Amino acid sequence: MKGPSRPSMWQVGSELNVTGGPITAIISGKGKKMNVRVFYWSKTGNTKKVAETMAGVLGCKAESILSSCEPVSADILFLGAAVYATFNHEVNPKVSEFIGRLDPTKTGKVVLFCTGFADTAVKIMRGLLDKRGFSVAENSFFCKGKFFIFFNFGHPDGTDLENAKSFAKTESLR
Numbered sequence: 001m002k003g004p005s006r007p008s009m010w011q012v013g014s015e016l017n018v019t020g021g022p023i024t025a026i027i028s029g030k031g032k033k034m035n036v037r038v039f040y041w042s043k044t045g046n047t048k049k050v051a052e053t054m055a056g057v058l059g060c061k062a063e064s065i066l067s068s069c070e071p072v073s074a075d076i077l078f079l080g081a082a083v084y085a086t087f088n089h090e091v092n093p094k095v096s097e098f099i100g101r102l103d104p105t106k107t108g109k110v111v112l113f114c115t116g117f118a119d120t121a122v123k124i125m126r127g128l129l130d131k132r133g134f135s136v137a138e139n140s141f142f143c144k145g146k147f148f149i150f151f152n153f154g155h156p157d158g159t160d161l162e163n164a165k166s167f168a169k170t171e172s173l174r
């Protein structure tokens, strides 16, 4: 006989359950509940694709930093961006503003990811977060991001996105 209906649940290993919420994933691992959120800035969609893939596997929605005006409340905050020549080879000022708005008493560990030619955006965001005293995960995620049709064509590709899933699972359990 079938038991009572349960909320959908996604399991990694034996100690982790993730229930999908609209914005926040609740991860229970080793007896502790953690709120996880995924934010991104993305102009041409590469970083957004990675963010949505990570959020999908965690059980939450990827949120654009442009739609956030409150200091984000999360135990684990995934944050992704890319650098642009048009911003002096830096991250968009909105990313710096977003980091400036974060409150260390409301946000626990920050996990960084980026797309592009190299992990420059991660390095820049790490510097900004370090200055403000945030706990930033040592590991970060980078994959190539296409730039018009000339560079990194087809990226992020299927393998990049599988790697992004594994990374998000692993970092949400650390």
Ligand SMILES: Cc1cc2nc3c(=O)[nH]c(=O)nc-3n(C[C@H](O)[C@H](O)[C@H](O)COP(=O)(O)O)c2cc1C
Residues within 6 Å of the ligand: 041, 042, 043, 044, 045, 046, 047, 048, 081, 082, 083, 084, 085, 086, 088, 089, 115, 116, 117, 118, 120, 144, 145, 146, 147, 148
């Ligand atoms: C107009 C433009 C300027 C870019 N400038 C740089 C740059 O200065 N340095 C760099 O490493 N990548 C640069 N890139 C590559 C982007 O960082 C890369 O394509 C990234 O994956 C874009 O992420 P997004 O699609 O999430 O915006 C540039 C891309 C574009 C379209």
